[in-house]
Amino acid sequence: MFRNVSFSKTGIVATILVLVLSMMLAACGNNNKENGSANESNEPKETTTGTPASTETAESLPEVKLTWYFPGVFPQADQDLVFAEVNKILKEKINATVDFKPFGFGEYDQKMQVVIASGESYDIAFTSNWINKYSLNVAKGAFLPLDDLLVKYAPKSFAAVPQSFWDAARVKGKIYGFINEQIAARTPAVVVSKEEASKYNLDIPAISGKLTPDNLHLLEPYIQSVRKDFPQKGFITSLVQLDGLFFNLEPIAGIQVPGSVEFSDSTLKVVNQFETEGVQKFAALMRDWNAKGYLNSKERISKKSEDGTEAKAGKVALAIGGAYKPGGEIELSAEVGYERLQLPAGTAHLTTNGIIATMQSINRNSKNPERAMMLLELLNTDKELYNLLSFGIKDKHFSIDADGFMVKQGDEAKAYSPDVPWMFATNFLAYVEKGKPMTVWEDTKKVNADALPSLLLGFSFDAEPVKSEIGKVTAIFDEYSRAIELGVSTEEKYKEFLAKQKAAGADKIIAEMQKQIDAWKATK
Numbered sequence: 020m021f022r023n024v025s026f027s028k029t030g031i032v033a034t035i036l037v038l039v040l041s042m043m044l045a046a047c048g049n050n051n052k053e054n055g056s057a058n059e060s061n062e063p064k065e066t067t068t069g070t071p072a073s074t075e076t077a078e079s080l081p082e083v084k085l086t087w088y089f090p091g092v093f094p095q096a097d098q099d100l101v102f103a104e105v106n107k108i109l110k111e112k113i114n115a116t117v118d119f120k121p122f123g124f125g126e127y128d129q130k131m132q133v134v135i136a137s138g139e140s141y142d143i144a145f146t147s148n149w150i151n152k153y154s155l156n157v158a159k160g161a162f163l164p165l166d167d168l169l170v171k172y173a174p175k176s177f178a179a180v181p182q183s184f185w186d187a188a189r190v191k192g193k194i195y196g197f198i199n200e201q202i203a204a205r206t207p208a209v210v211v212s213k214e215e216a217s218k219y220n221l222d223i224p225a226i227s228g229k230l231t232p233d234n235l236h237l238l239e240p241y242i243q244s245v246r247k248d249f250p251q252k253g254f255i256t257s258l259v260q261l262d263g264l265f266f267n268l269e270p271i272a273g274i275q276v277p278g279s280v281e282f283s284d285s286t287l288k289v290v291n292q293f294e295t296e297g298v299q300k301f302a303a304l305m306r307d308w309n310a311k312g313y314l315n316s317k318e319r320i321s322k323k324s325e326d327g328t329e330a331k332a333g334k335v336a337l338a339i340g341g342a343y344k345p346g347g348e349i350e351l352s353a354e355v356g357y358e359r360l361q362l363p364a365g366t367a368h369l370t371t372n373g374i375i376a377t378m379q380s381i382n383r384n385s386k387n388p389e390r391a392m393m394l395l396e397l398l399n400t401d402k403e404l405y406n407l408l409s410f411g412i413k414d415k416h417f418s419i420d421a422d423g424f425m426v427k428q429g430d431e432a433k434a435y436s437p438d439v440p441w442m443f444a445t446n447f448l449a450y451v452e453k454g455k456p457m458t459v460w461e462d463t464k465k466v467n468a469d470a471l472p473s474l475l476l477g478f479s480f481d482a483e484p485v486k487s488e489i490g491k492v493t494a495i496f497d498e499y500s501r502a503i504e505l506g507v508s509t510e511e512k513y514k515e516f517l518a519k520q521k522a523a524g525a526d527k528i529i530a531e532m533q534k535q536i537d538a539w540k541a542t543k
Contacts, residue, residue, distance in 0.1 A: 077114040083387045086141040088120040090127035091439035113393045135161045140384040142391040148372045157195045158483040162380040164193040173396035187374040190479045196378030197395050201446035202344035204470030205373040206363045210338045213358040219244040227362040232297040245336035252336040253315040257504045260340025266297040271480050271532045275496040277525040278532040289533045309506025316505040330355050345462035346455035369470040398444035405448045411435035425450035478539045485531045488524030495519045
C-alpha cells in the first residue's frame with residue numbers, strides 16, 4: 020500500500036515562457052535536424068486527418084532504441100527475461116526496443132534529478148506529484164509538451180482518458196504528462212490484519228471514513244491490545260502517505276511544499292499546512308505515541324521513507340496511507356501473505372494531485388519523441404503487452420484460471436512481481452486478480468466518478484517563479500519530516516522547522532500560489 024517516496028505546476032512569466040518554448044521548439048527542431056533525414060523518414064506517414072496512416076507497418080519505420088526510466092519494487096529476478104519478451108513485441112509492432120531503466124522507489128527521485136540535470140537524451144520517465152515531481156520538472160523545462168504528439172500518435176489513449184484529467188495535467192495550457200488512468204479519487208487507506216481486527220474487536224464502523232486528527236487517538240486501545248500480544252507491532256504512517264488528505268487539505272505542490280487549501284474553503288485561501296491545527300495535533304500525538312513505544316521509531320528512523328518492509332516482517336498493528344481503492348485488500352494481502360482489511364480513512368476527493376499521481380513524460384531532449392508516444396499508445400491499448408510488462412510471462416509468472424481471473428502462485432511468480440501496474444500505463448487493462456471482483460475496474464471508475472470534486476480541480480500550479488524557494492523548503496521537509504512523523508522530534512524542533520521554512524521562502528511560495536489561484540478563479 021505504501022509508495023516509497025520522497026515527495027510526489029509550472030511555467031514561466033510570459034516573456035520568459037515565450038523564450039523557453041521557442042528554445043524548446045528550436046531544440047526539437049535541432050534534434051530532428053541532428054537525426055537528419057533519418058528522422059524525417061522516421062516520421063510516421065499521416066492520413067489527411069493527421070493521425071498515423073492505418074496502412075503504416077513496423078517495417079516502414081527505421082529501428083530505434085528508446086530509454087525509459089521508472090520506479091518500482093526493483094530489481095526483480097526475472098526482469099531481463101520479461102523486458103526481452105516486451106521488446107520482441109515492440110520490435111514487431113513499432114520497430115522499437117526499450118532500454119529499461121528500473122530503480123527502487125528509494126533511489127528513483129535522486130537518480131532522476133541527476134539524469135535531468137545532465138541533459139541526457141533519454142526518452143520516457145515516470146513523473147508524478149509525489150516522486151520525480153512533475154511541476155518542478157516542467158518548471159525546469161525538462162519535459163516536452165505532448166499536446167500534438169497525443170493527437171497524432173496516441174489518439175485512442177487521448178480519447179479514452181477524460182478531458183478533465185488531461186486538463187489537470189496542463190501547465191500554462193500545455194500537457195506535459197501522459198496520464199496512467201487508475202484510482203484518481205483519493206483518501207488514505209486504513210490497513211489492519213483481518214484476523215487481528217476480529218480478535219481485538221476493532222470498531223470498524225466507528226473509524227471507516229471517519230478518521231481525522233481530532234479522533235485519531237481512538238485507535239490507541241486497539242494498538243495497545245495488539246501490542247500486548249505482539250510487542251513488535253506498531254502504528255505505521257507518514258506525512259507523505261497522508262498527503263494532506265487526512266487533514267482535509269489539498270496541497271498545491273505536494274505535502275513537502277508549504278501551501279494548501281482546505282477542501283471546504285470556497286474562498287480557496289492558501290495556508291501553510293504545517294501551521295494548521297490538524298497537522299500540529301498529528302505531530303503532538305506522534306510524540307505521545309512514540310513515548311509510549313507504539314511507533315517502533317528506533318527501528319524506522321534509519322529509513323528515509325516507508326517501504327513496506329515492516330508489513331512484510333509482520334510488524335504492523337495498524338497503518339494509514341496510500342490510496343483506498345476497490346479490491347485493494349487483495350493486493351495488500353498478497354504483499355504479506357496473510358489476509359488484511361482495507362478501509363477508507365475519510366471522504367474520497369477527486370483532486371488534480373490524485374489525477375497526476377501516475378504519469379509518463381517525454382524528455383525535452385528525446386531524439387525519438389514520436390516513437391516514444393507510439394510506445395505509450397501501445398502500452399495503453401494493447402492488453403497483452405501491458406500485462407506482460409506488469410505481471411510477467413503468462414503461464415510462468417501468472418496464469419489465467421477457468422473463470423478468467425489472474426492467479427500468481429509459487430516461486431516463479433515471485434521472480435517477477437514489481438507490483439506497480441499503475442505505474443506502467445492505464446490500470447484498467449490489468450487482468451483481474453483472483454479474489455477481486457471481476458467488476459473491479461468498473462467499480463474503480465465509479466469511485467472516481469462519485470468522489471467529491473475539489474474546488475481546485477483543473478488548477479495547475481506554475482512553480483517556475485518560486486522554484487528556488489521550493490527546492491529549499493523541500494530540503495527542509497526532508498530534514499525534519501521523518502522525526503516529526505516518528506514522534507522523535509520535540510515541540511521546539513517543530514517550531515524550528517516552521518521558522519526554517521519561513522526563512523527559506525514559505526511565505527513567498529504561498530503568496531505566488533494565492534496569486535495564481537486568484538487569477539485562475541477569475542477565468543472560471
